[in-house]
Amino acid sequence: MSGFPWGAFAQNLALAAGAAFAVMLATFAVAVRGGVHRIVDVAWGMAFTAVALVTFLASAGEGDEARRVLVTVLTSVWGLRLAAHIARRGRGHGEDPRYEAMLAKAPGSRDLYALRMVYLLQGALVWLVSLPVQAAQYIPGPLTGFAWAGTALWALGLFFEAVGDAQ
Structure with a gap:
């Protein structure tokens, strides 16, 4: 890609990873406090929104302004819509059966296992x-x-x- 600002983009990669993991770690703290890990599914869409917003800010002065706004808005609308839908769908329910089954087999602390196998993994996947x-x-x-x-x-x-x- 001719003219692509690789140095600025490399710095962005670290900032975007920080945003994704910050959302997941904050969600983990809320989940541990509430005793329900199903809220990580809500965080999935929110993490994409956070990455888009952080990347928009980090790319100031780089790239095409219209493209930056378009990509940020489209990603944020999708992520927030998904997060709101999952939050509404899960309201008033206990733990998601998928997480209940997985955490029942967890060696050692269920919460630390969830942190490793759910939150940090999903943070890495959001970044990727x-x-x-x-x-x-x-x-x-x-x-x-x-x-x-x-x-x-x-x-x-x-x-x-x-x-x-x-439906």
Whole structure:
């Protein structure tokens, strides 16, 4: 990629990892206090939003401003919608059966096992899966028709995701 600011992007990678892990660690603290680890599923969407916002701030002065805003808004809308849906769906329920079964077999402390096998793993996955979001913030040059076609595809996907969740 000609003109891609690799040095700034490398610094961003660390900041984005910090954002993803900060969301997961804060969620872990809330989960331990409340005794229910199912809230980590809510944090999944919130962590993508945090990474997009941190990357937007870190990429100031780099990349195309319109692309930076577009990527941040699309990622944040998706992440917050998903987090809100999962939070509503899980309200008033106890522990998720998946986590209950996994933690029942945990060697030693259930909470430390959950931290290692759920929260830190999901934080790493958020960072990895969000690499295209992070890189897009640093791409120079104006938006093209591909960006708008991608935005239309995003909107269609979000619509079907929301309809599927409602069903």
